[in-house]
Amino acid sequence: MSETIEQKCIAKGVKLTDQRRIIAQVMSESTDHPDVDELYNRVSKIDPKISIATVYRTVKLFEETGILTKHEFKGGKARYEEINEGHHDHLIDVKTGEIIEFVDDEIEKLQKKVAEKYGYKLVDHKLELYGIKKK
Amino acid sequence: MSETIEQKCIAKGVKLTDQRRIIAQVMSESTDHPDVDELYNRVSKIDPKISIATVYRTVKLFEETGILTKHEFKGGKARYEEINEGHHDHLIDVKTGEIIEFVDDEIEKLQKKVAEKYGYKLVDHKLELYGIKKK
C-alpha cells in the first residue's frame, strides 16, 4: 500500500481537519467512483453534521492538490476517484453504470503520437469506452 | 456536400418550424462546437424572439434524432456539433480552447479490442486529448 491521503495532505501542507480526515478515509475505502451526493451520504454516516458544502470544498481542494481526480461521465454529476500511481481509463457498462478500469499501453503511445502529429505536447487525456456486456 | 439538417429532419419525420430551421442553419454553418448559450446568441441575431428554452429543446431533440452530438468537455457547459459521416475525436488546446478534430483508425481498433477483452461490445466512446502547442 502506498501513501494514505492523510500523508499526502501533510506532504503538501494541507491543513487536516476532522472533516477532511473523514472524507479522505471514505474516498480511500471507495472502490467505485462516487459523486458528491453519494460521498456526502457515506460521510454523513460517520459524522452526520458535516455539511455538503464542506464535501464540495474538500473534493475541489483535493483535486487541486492532486489527491483526487474528477470525472465528468455522462449524467451531469461529477464523480471522484483517488489518484494512485497507475493511470487508467474507464470502460462503462451502459446498462448498469458499472465501471471497469483498464490500461492499454499501446493506446497511450498512439495518443501521444497523434498529439505530436498536430504539433502538440500531450498534457492530459480522457478515454471512456461505453459498452454492453456480451452474454 | 451530404444531406442538410433540414433534409434529415424530413427523413426522420421531425416537424420543421421556423425556429428549428434557423437553429439547423446556424449549426450547419458553425465549424466550432458551440454551447447552448453561444448558439442562442447566434440564433438571436437571425430571429431575436426565439427563446432559449426552444434552443435547449431543439438541441436535445436533434441529439435524440441523431442529427447533433453533445460533448461534455471540461467546463460545465455542454457543447454541440453536427453529425456528419466521419466520426472523429478531439484534441483540445488547453491554453486557447481551440479544438482540432482527428481520426486514428488504429486507436479505434484498439478500443474495440479492449472492450472485447473484458467481454463487452463497444457501443460508444469518448477520446479527448489535451495538449499545449509546441513552438
Place this chain on the structure above:
DNA sequence: GTAGATGCAAAGTATTTGCGACAAG
C-alpha cells in the same frame, strides 16, 4: 382540426459563496 411546438417564467439540479462562529498549527 389536432397534435405537437413555442415563449415565458417558475422550478429543478449541481455547485459555489458570504458570513459569523470555530479550530488547527
Place this chain on the structure above:
DNA sequence: CTTGTCGCAAATACTTTGCATCTAC
C-alpha cells in the same frame, strides 16, 4: 494568536418544465 475552515442559507449556473397560445401538416 491568526489564518484558514465549517455550517448554514442564500446565490449562481445550467437546464428542464407547466401552461396558455400558436402553427405545421
